Every structure is written in structure tokens, then in C-alpha cells.
Amino acid sequence: AARTGLFRGAPCILCPPAGAPAEAVARTRALWEGVGARVEVMAPERHDRLLAAISHLPHVVAYALAAAALEEEGEACRRLAGTGFRDATRIARSSPELWRDICLLNREALLASLDRFEARLAAMRAALEAADAEALAAHFAAARKLLEGD
Structure with a gap:
């Protein structure tokens, strides 16, 4: 079952591949931040x-x-x-x-x-x-x- 706030305050690590479009990374980051996650981008x-x-x-x-x-x-x-x-x-x-x-x-x-x-x-x-x-x-x-x- 869905749970409101499931990702609120949770860490989310994005590891975009080399050459990933900046816009795609930004949209993905925004999606996770939109559900309350703390996003970090790293290799x-x-x-x-x-x-x-x-x-x-x-x-x-x-x-x-x-x-x-x-x-x-x-x-x-x-x-x-x-x-x-x-x-x-x-x-x-x-x-x-x-x-x-x-x-x-x-x-x-x-x-x-x-x-x-x-x-x-x-x-x-x-x-x-x-x-x-x-x-x-x-x-x-x-x-x-x-x-x-x-």
C-alpha cells in the first residue's frame, strides 16, 4: 500500500552516466525532491x-x-x-x-x-x-x- 511521506527526508543518490543530459538529471532530481527525498548526485x-x-x-x-x-x-x-x-x-x-x-x-x-x-x-x-x-x-x-x- 502507498504511504504518504515514504521518501520524506530519505537520501536518494543519483549516479548519472557519463554524458547524461543535464536536463534529464535535473528532471530526475526534481522528481525525487518533489516526494521529499534529499538528493545527492555522485559518480x-x-x-x-x-x-x-x-x-x-x-x-x-x-x-x-x-x-x-x-x-x-x-x-x-x-x-x-x-x-x-x-x-x-x-x-x-x-x-x-x-x-x-x-x-x-x-x-x-x-x-x-x-x-x-x-x-x-x-x-x-x-x-x-x-x-x-x-x-x-x-x-x-x-x-x-x-x-x-x-
Whole structure:
């Protein structure tokens, strides 16, 4: 069923092909803005990098987190898990086939995002192994600052 305001405030990324007529891009942008979307125009390569970081990587991480946490004591973990675990793994309930295809289609950009994620995770692990409270807190604070946009 149709829902009024479905696209109000939602991001919409346009990736016009090289040589696309400016008038066609403007009309497409106006259509989306007309239903309330926040439109950004960008090159397909930038779109792929951004979506790898903010969509595809979180799905891969959610699937990995769910498997790592639940593979040994799944029943107890499911019974005891709080909102943090449920929030972090909610998207792992998505279609594995859909996300397999998305990940493979954007493989190169996703691999670059995974490299950045693994480097951050390794640095946090090193701080934890060294029992370096200051370094661990600094990693957490740096991520929080990035989220807040400071």
C-alpha cells in the first residue's frame, strides 16, 4: 500500500552516466525532491565506496558477529542477549542470498572497507591485549567523535 511521506527526508543518490543530459538529471532530481527525498548526485565509484562502508560492511559485520557469538552457546546467548546485541545483529536476519549478491557486485569497494575495519579492530585488540586502558578508550572516543561529526 502507498504511504504518504515514504521518501520524506530519505537520501536518494543519483549516479548519472557519463554524458547524461543535464536536463534529464535535473528532471530526475526534481522528481525525487518533489516526494521529499534529499538528493545527492555522485559518480558511481563514489556511490560504491560509500555504500560499501555504510550498508554492505555493516551487514557483513552483523552476520559475523551473530555467528561468532552464537556458534558455541547459541541458546543461552539468545536467551540472555540484551538490546545491544539485538541492535547490532538485527540486519543479520536479512536474506543471505540478497546480501551475497550485493557483496559480490560491490566486491572491490567492500574489500577496501573490510581492510579499514580490520585495521581498526586489530588496533583495538592490541590495546586490549596490552591492557592499555588509555589506548582502548582513545579508540572508542575517536569513533564516537566521528559519529558525532566533530
